[in-house]
Amino acid sequence: MFNFWSIALVMGLLRLLSGFIEISAGLLMISSQNVETALKINATLALIGPTIMIIVTSLGLVGIAENVSLGKMLTILCGVALIFYGLNKM
Numbered sequence: 285m286f287n288f289w290s291i292a293l294v295m296g297l298l299r300l301l302s303g304f305i306e307i308s309a310g311l312l313m314i315s316s317q318n319v320e321t322a323l324k325i326n327a328t329l330a331l332i333g334p335t336i337m338i339i340v341t342s343l344g345l346v347g348i349a350e351n352v353s354l355g356k357m358l359t360i361l362c363g364v365a366l367i368f369y370g371l372n373k374m
């Protein structure tokens with residue numbers, strides 16, 4: 285159905301993009317020399333990071349869907365849900 289190499293490639297590229305965004309945001313925070321601006325940039329990163337994680341995880345699940353039983357797939361999805369639940373409880 286899906287080419288495993290292409291899914292892995294897209295997953296890797298999305299993570300590289302995420303890292304580039306994080307580094308760029310850090311440089312913007314340093315160059316702004318303003319706490320309010322740095323806080324706004326950090327808030328934006330708080331939206332981008334989880335979004336990238338969800339997309340990459342979804343792509344990975346699509347890639348392994350044919351090889352993994354429904355029970356294992358549900359366990360993985362529950363694990364991802366628990367990660368977000370735990371992060372929201374902090």
